Amino acid sequence: MKNITLLFIAITALTLSAFKLVDSKSKPTEDIAPKGYAIGDEASDFSLKNIDDKMVSLANYPNAKGFIVTFTCNHCPYAVAYEQRIMNLDAKYASLGYPVIAISPNDPALVPEDGMDEMKKLASSKGYTFPYLLDEKQNVYPLFGATKTPHIFILHRENGKNIVKYIGAIDNNYANPDDVTERYVEDAVDALIAGTEIKLTSTKAIGCSIKDSRKKK
Amino acid sequence: MKLYTLIAFAFLLSSATIKTSTPVRTSVNYDQLKEIIEKHDDKLYVVNFWATWCRPCVEELPHFLEVSRSYDKQAPFQMILVSLDKAELLETEVAKVITKLHIDNDVYILDDNKRMNYWIPAIDSTWSGAIPATVFYKNGQKLHFTEGQLTKEELNTIIKKHL
Numbered sequence: 001m002k003n004i005t006l007l008f009i010a011i012t013a014l015t016l017s018a019f020k021l022v023d024s025k026s027k028p029t030e031d032i033a034p035k036g037y038a039i040g041d042e043a044s045d046f047s048l049k050n051i052d053d054k055m056v057s058l059a060n061y062p063n064a065k066g067f068i069v070t071f072t073c074n075h076c077p078y079a080v081a082y083e084q085r086i087m088n089l090d091a092k093y094a095s096l097g098y099p100v101i102a103i104s105p106n107d108p109a110l111v112p113e114d115g116m117d118e119m120k121k122l123a124s125s126k127g128y129t130f131p132y133l134l135d136e137k138q139n140v141y142p143l144f145g146a147t148k149t150p151h152i153f154i155l156h157r158e159n160g161k162n163i164v165k166y167i168g169a170i171d172n173n174y175a176n177p178d179d180v181t182e183r184y185v186e187d188a189v190d191a192l193i194a195g196t197e198i199k200l201t202s203t204k205a206i207g208c209s210i211k212d213s214r215k216k217k
Numbered sequence: 218m219k220l221y222t223l224i225a226f227a228f229l230l231s232s233a234t235i236k237t238s239t240p241v242r243t244s245v246n247y248d249q250l251k252e253i254i255e256k257h258d259d260k261l262y263v264v265n266f267w268a269t270w271c272r273p274c275v276e277e278l279p280h281f282l283e284v285s286r287s288y289d290k291q292a293p294f295q296m297i298l299v300s301l302d303k304a305e306l307l308e309t310e311v312a313k314v315i316t317k318l319h320i321d322n323d324v325y326i327l328d329d330n331k332r333m334n335y336w337i338p339a340i341d342s343t344w345s346g347a348i349p350a351t352v353f354y355k356n357g358q359k360l361h362f363t364e365g366q367l368t369k370e371e372l373n374t375i376i377k378k379h380l
Contacts, residue, residue, distance in 0.1 A: 077270045111272075147364075148347035169346075172331050175303060181331065204337035206301050209273060209347035209365065 036145010039201045043069075043155050043162045046140045048103065048133035051120045056101070056131045058155075058162055065097030066156040066165070066192060068185065071146040073104045074122050075113040076208035079149045081174045083126060086150070089170070089185060090130040098154075098189050100130040105141035105149065108134075110211040138212050148207030154188050165192060168203030241323035242315070244304040247336035250327055254297060255357040261380050262354040263296040263372075266327075269310040270302070273366050274349040278318055280369040284376065285322055294380060296322050301348060304328040353379055 037043055043058075050056045058067060070086055072079040090100035108115035116134050123132045135141050144153050145167075154166035165188060172182040184203045191198040245253070254262045265281055267274035278298075285296040300311050304326050315324060329336060337346050341362040344350055353361040353375060360379045367375075 077268075147345035151345075169334065172334060175330050179331070182334075184334075200334075203334045204344070204346045205333045206337070206346045206348060208271060209349075211272075215365065 036142070037153065037164045037167070039164055039167065041164045043153070043164055044143060045162070046143070048135060048140060049116070050131045050133050051116070051123045051128075056133055058101070061099065063097070064099060064157060066154065066189075067162065068093060068098055068100045068189065069144070069153040069155060070100055070102045071105050071141055071144070071149055071151040071153075071210070072102050073106050073111070073114045073149045073208070074118050075106075075111050076149045078174050078205075078207050082150050082170055083122075085170055085177060086130075087126065087128065089189075090128075092186075093189050094130070096189075096193060098192070102128070102130055102132045103135050103140060103146075104132065105135045105138065105146055106211040107138060107213055110213060114211075138214070141210055146210060148209055150207060152185055154185065154192070156192050166198055166201050168200075169205035172203075172205075174205065240321050241325065242307060242312070244307060244326035244328040246329040247327065247332060247339070250299065250325060251339075253325070254352075254354050257356045258293075259356060260293045260295050261360075261376065263294070263376065264299055264352045264354065265296065266299050266301060266348050266350045266352075268301045268348060269306065269314050271348050275314065277349055277366045278314075278320075281367075281372065282318060282320060282322070284369060284372050288376075292380070294376065298322055298324045300324060300326045302326060355379060 045058045047055045047057045058064070061067070068089055070089075072082065072086060074080075086100060086102065094100065104114055104119055106114040108118075112118070119132055119134060122128075146153070150170060152166070152168060152170055153164055155162040156165045157163075166185065168184055170183075170185045171177075171180040172184070173180045182200075184200055187200065188198045254264045256262070263285075265278075267278065269275065281296065281298075288294045298320065300307075302311050307326050311324065311326065314320070327336075333346065337344050340352055341350075341359070341364075344362065344364055347364055349366055350362070350364045351367055351372075352359060352363075361375050363371075363375075
């Protein structure tokens, strides 16, 4: 009976397609929601501690044409699912001028697996080829407007400024890399390299919320 | 012995017919979910997106359930839990949480992974995709959306406002 009902629901669902578009500007914004960058904004540089205990800034990469800034972490199942794909992005694009800069935004006091020692362990076991930085003061992720892990911000260097060109997910299938049909980040970086327009400049995907004790409970 | 079996069978049969509203545990795609939560039946639908691995989600579930139970069964109110776990975890990880928390609300797994970029903004344009998130509907109209945890008081306030 349930199946028949569901089937009926599915059929009616197919016939109904209108969904409301809500103007985000007219809605009261959540007090916890950081404003963050929009496409076209200049991203400020930062200085965060890497897994080798050295500080890393975007300015340390004078030859970079841009960056694949990736907010990710150790513990989140979505971040775990994307570990290899983040490594693949760096392997493919660092030499083309777009290195991955990974930043862990969570408060290790709330999620011990996301602490620096654990980050070091993960990076060395996986063989990360890119910096894996800890946003210790948790003041970089709100600047970007990252809300979850993984959350990608592609930057393009234009006249010495790092301009935000893409915000969102890596691709359209976290669960199965073999069944990915849209490679959002690769498409965006490829477009930057080719000097063509990025077709999708922002995408949404489910992720783990960033753990910050200052957020209202 | 046979009599006992018969009685037990009869009891099972009767309880099966009485309990017509067994909570739903199934996976759906977004279009199916939309039909379920946007019904035009004057009921307030409180739809909570969660996952078994999501700490803040599991943390807020007990008081969501408490609020849900505080309303009369006849009240025009229904709380639906939409898990974003993988569909194959319905019988294992998700079922464990259902049992542990004695969840008698309908639980769906939203199994529409490849279309996240479509249904996340369709549910709310301000939703970044972080969970937990809770959306409130009545008669197909979205009345409220929250990304992040809700306290028991906040949840009750929103429900009372729209019930």
